[in-house]
């Protein structure tokens with residue numbers, strides 16, 4: 199079964215064809231990230247406009263790269279929530295129009311479910327149940343994936359998302375957007391123990407909090423400036439990365455141990471972080487469980503992950519009618 203999947207919740211306009219939820223036939227991404235970097239973050243209006251300009255070409259290329267036409271496609275999947283609403287609506291309306299015109303079923307996909315499904319593309323033997331940390335620019339959740347379309351949230355951030363914290367710290371240190379890759383890059387030559395950053399205390403055993411950590415970095419930089427000194431960017435980047443990766447890994451491993459998880463995964467843009475991958479990989483192996491990490495190219499937003507989850511949503515009879523709307527917020531366990 200061939201699914202054509204669309205993703206447009208942030209600054210990537212993406213379309214992909216995936217066979218039976220596992221085999222990527224094409225994966226096309228147009229991104230406005232370079233333009234957004236000029237402003238130090240995503241300007242929603244710009245994201246929406248670039249989606250509107252690019253989505254037809256991205257769709258055509260996804261079909262052409264897969265050597266298929268709409269006649270070969272069995273269903274159209276689209277991210278309908280959560281995300282920047284103007285951006286989401288471009289994908290939803292394009293997918294809806296295409297599915298309507300071609301007489302194909304329309305499958306609504308939750309963005310974070312898509313991120314989790316990125317793991318199915320890399321690991322043919324992976325199947326629920328498993329435990330997953332989903333960390334992106336807007337969300338940080340520890341989720342028990344009970345079945346293909348059944349989820350239980352065990353923990354979450356009580357303030358900033360992990361990716362958001364990377365982006366804000368990057369800005370404070372004068373590093374470019376997006377912050378994850380630029381902080382990681384700067385951290386390579388830094389000392390992770392140079393700055394003692396706080397470990398946040400938060401209610402809820404598997405919850406996390408990053409706003410205090412971010413403020414500690416901001417204060418450290420400002421205090422240094424007032425003393426006429428400068429903070430070492432590589433050392434601060436490394437110290438911050440070490441702290442946030444330790445926090446995320448510790449909570450995930452505690453949830454894995456307490457719940458007797460046999461399989462643990464990472465998902466979302468922050469899953470590309472090398473230090474986090476290393477800590478989770480080592481920690482899960484120590485627990486005697488299996489660890490699955492998504493390929494780097496499927497960590498960030500893409501259409502293939504949406505088409506992959508779309509396959510399982512289709513099998514679960516989660517189909518949309520022509521009134522499908524986009525939503526800016528929606529819990530992963532909405533259904």
Ligand code: KG4
Nearest residue numbers: 334335336361377378467468470471498499
């Ligand atoms: O999942 P994603 O592509 O989009 C959202 O759904 O938000 O995640 C984007 C986030 C950004 O905040 C970005 O800074 C972060 O993922 N990110 C990283 C890395 N690569 C991207 N964070 C840490 N380390 C990375 N290597």
Ligand code: ZN
Nearest residue numbers: 334467498499
């Ligand atoms: Zn995402």
